[in-house]
Amino acid sequence: MFKWQGEPHEVERSLQTTLFEMGDPARTQPSPLMSMTTLFDAPTGFLRKLHSHVTDMQPGAGYDEHIDEHDVAVIVFSGMVETLGQRAGPGESIYYAGGEPMGMHNIGSEPARYLVFEFHGTGYLEVPLSRQGNRLSLR
Secondary structure, three states: EEEEOOOOOOOOOOOOOOOOOOOOOOOOOOOOOOEEEEEEEEEEOOOOOEEEEEEEEEEOOOOEEEEEEEEEEEEEEEEEEOOEEEEOOOOOOOEEEOOOOOEEOOOOOOOOOEEEEEOOOOOOOOEEEEEOOOOOEEO
C-alpha cells in the first residue's frame, strides 16, 4: 500500500477507483528484449500523474542509469535484476527517490517481470520503508 499526502491537485478528470488486469505475475512467455504494458496513466486528486506499468525484461536486457525527477517504486515478480550495484529478486521491492540515479539490468538466466509505479507530483510521498542490509524495501 502506498500513501501520500499533499495539497489537493485540481484536475478536470481524476483517476477513479478501478481494478486493472496485469496478467500472471509469474509469466515467463518469450517477448522482445523489453516490453512494457501500461496499466494506468492519469492525474489524481494529489498527483499531477500516477503511472503504472508491468515490464517483461529478457536475460541480458536492461536500461542505463539515468535520473527521473519523480519517485518510482518497483515490485519484482520473477527473475533477478541488478540496480545500482544491488540485486533484487521475486518478492523484493525497490524505491528510487526523484532526482536520484536509477537503472536496471536482468542479470539472471530467465525473464524478469516487475511492476512499476511512478509518482509524478510536487507533494510529499510517504512510503513505509524497511532496511535489509544496504537495500531499502517497500513494506
